[in-house]
Amino acid sequence: MQGFILHTQKIKDEDLIVYILSAKALLKTYRFYGLRHSSILNGYKIDFSLDENPNFLPRLKDVMHLSFTWILQREKMFLWQEFIRLFYQHLRGIEELDSFYFELLNESAIKFLKQNPKRIIIDAYIKILEFEGRLHKNFICFSCEEPIKNEITLLRAFLPSHHYCALGYSFNQKKLEEFYKYKNSSIFNDEEIEKIYSIIKEGF
Ligand SMILES: [Zn+2]
Known part of the structure; x- marks a missing residue:
């Protein structure tokens, strides 16, 4: 197998x-x-x-x-192993799993050849949140429980909050909505990608 x-x-x-x-x-x-x-x-x-x-x-x-064609590209391998480490921390202790996770890794490994690795990891992560029913599409602040408008501050696991309720990076609401809908991070610029990636690194 x-x-x-x-x-x-x-x-x-x-x-x-x-x-x-x-x-x-x-x-x-x-x-x-x-x-x-x-x-x-x-x-x-x-x-x-x-x-x-x-x-x-x-x-x-x-x-x-079963080697990937990009395996000798250090930067890609480093990011791949970081992604794998987060995956393990998230799944450890679980025995039986839906094939979703295996397929997601397969699909991501193929995309690693031609696309930006951080963007692939971000797209994969949003699919995990949705699959596990943890994606907060209604922007209600986790802290004060009031709706959030325009600028959404995201915390670990993309928990939404007001910028004045918690410390974190803020993102444009329209962009986030589009991202959550299409699971495609291409609407974000490189600076935003770095911010989103640093949130993911805190843990799935
Ligand atoms: Zn709030």
């Missing part, structure tokens, strides 16, 4: 616990001498199989790295 390595944890000297996002689950697997394998790295997409073990974690084997 195929999956994305979301996280690895060193055990003993050279073994690894490897967390893999497959189409249906976040798998916790064990790899003997995992540290010796160059194909086991955070963010990599792999083909693999599992030896089920009734008394312990399933054993990860037959690992083959």
Whole structure:
């Protein structure tokens, strides 16, 4: 089967616990001498199989790295691994998952070749918020519970507030509405993209 390595944890000297996002689950697997394998790295997409073990974690084997064409571009790989880290922090502890997450990573990895990585991550994140029912499309301030007009201040997880109710970056309401509707960050300029990206980095 195929999956994305979301996280690895060193055990003993050279073994690894490897967390893999497959189409249906976040798998916790064990790899003997995992540290010796160059194909086991955070963010990599792999083909693999599992030896089920009734008394312990399933054993990860037959690992083959399914490389992206952009993998040697340092800046892109750095941002990809940052995205993967946020993904893992968000999904950790969950076992069964909708295929939405796996497909979103697949789709994003393909787009990484030609588009701006931060914009791809922003577009992916807004889809996650909507999928999980956490996207606040009605701009009601989380603090005072009154409607917000014109300038919307966004906090972690895009929680909306008035600029005088919380500290954060503000965005034009019309632009946000369009962004939430079409899930396409191309309406934002580079400065706005940096601001949105820094909010995402605080955590999904
Ligand atoms: Zn308020």
